Amino acid sequence: MIFKENLFKDKSYVITGASSGMGAHAALMLNELGAKIIAIGRDENKLLTQKEQAKNPDDFITISKDLSNFENLDKWTLELAKEHGGFNGCVLSAGMGATMPLSAPNFANFGVKIFNINYFGNLQILKGLSDKRAKSKDGSSFVWVSSAAFKRPGAGLGNYAASKGAVVSAIKSFALEFAPKYRINAICPGLVLTPMINSEKTATGIDYDAIADSIYPLGMGTTNDTSNLICFLLSDASRWFTGQEFLMDGGGSLKF
Template structure:
């Protein structure tokens, strides 16, 4: 199950999983974009779910229902997320709640639904999409950075709590990749500021496929002894 599967890293992850023979449950809010995403998945047995993750109370039941329809889930990848780039002076409580609900609180509720034995298949795994800004700071992104930093801590805590059920939990921290969200960020902060961000990535900006490949590794048996890890996929941004 991939949240945020209609665009960006979520879409790239869904495509990567399907390309390697997995069945995907693609979850997103926009039905039209979700339909376009489904058309790009190879193989059969895929399904889509239109859902707004800000409806936190319904998430565990949703996960359990999807698991019944799929005869169990191998993994959940939480790629859905909201970005917030604004100075502290203009931050409102509604901004904080909106970002935290989708980025962090939904992740907690997804894990709560996934932890039930009847939901999981063999070697279950959760991958949370954090950000390089969950590891280092950046002016004007305090709310977003706080939410992504919370996912780093959440992955570690869930990894310890769910290890008794053999559920692995890891986080991936991408740098700036070329997505629609990045284009919106560039328009918000202006070309000069965005160029400085680009230059701060020693290997340049990445692609959604760069991140999806790491996520696929964390879902595979090749990572069977990895849990509670936080992997930066950022072209060297956080190495400085």
């Protein structure tokens, strides 16, 4: 652990996508560093498993919710903030990804599904938290998980990359709207070993380990790598950062 003990003591954060992957790891790390966590995810059983692993389980509150049903999600988030007395920020990590070529018959419909989760669902959470009635604390920091794919997507990743590119564009506008009270930044990881990557390996037979070794000078990333950056961006040490996308790809972008 590179951060000082109880760095986030007396602070509270909403984490979407907290049942697995980068969101799950970030939620556990923040909790270990003293933060109260509102962990939101689709899989209730996985959320409860996360709670069992938390260093401070009493400060690890789980909520099962599907963000793809985003209508009125901002109002729901506003009420959540009122219930807990306001937050110090959030990590917007809920997402899905899959390869599908433009020639696929249901390409557009699948794109809507991806955008509903990767963009609009998280957007509504952010809208609720940034509402002045939510009483988010001065200096609150919001971190949205995008992807390195927005910059250089592979074949079949058109919908996924577009949804992540929307995040990078949107946070620049929101940063201007929020300043000076709040900050917002995006992290853009390359291949990170997560359950989603493991599922893709099983479904497609793609050897992501070999791909990572060939593309990234530093190899495939881990959820510990992404959580370290998330914690930095949520901390006061990053007080002069806003509206930025942080590309983290093990040096892969240097080869193109």
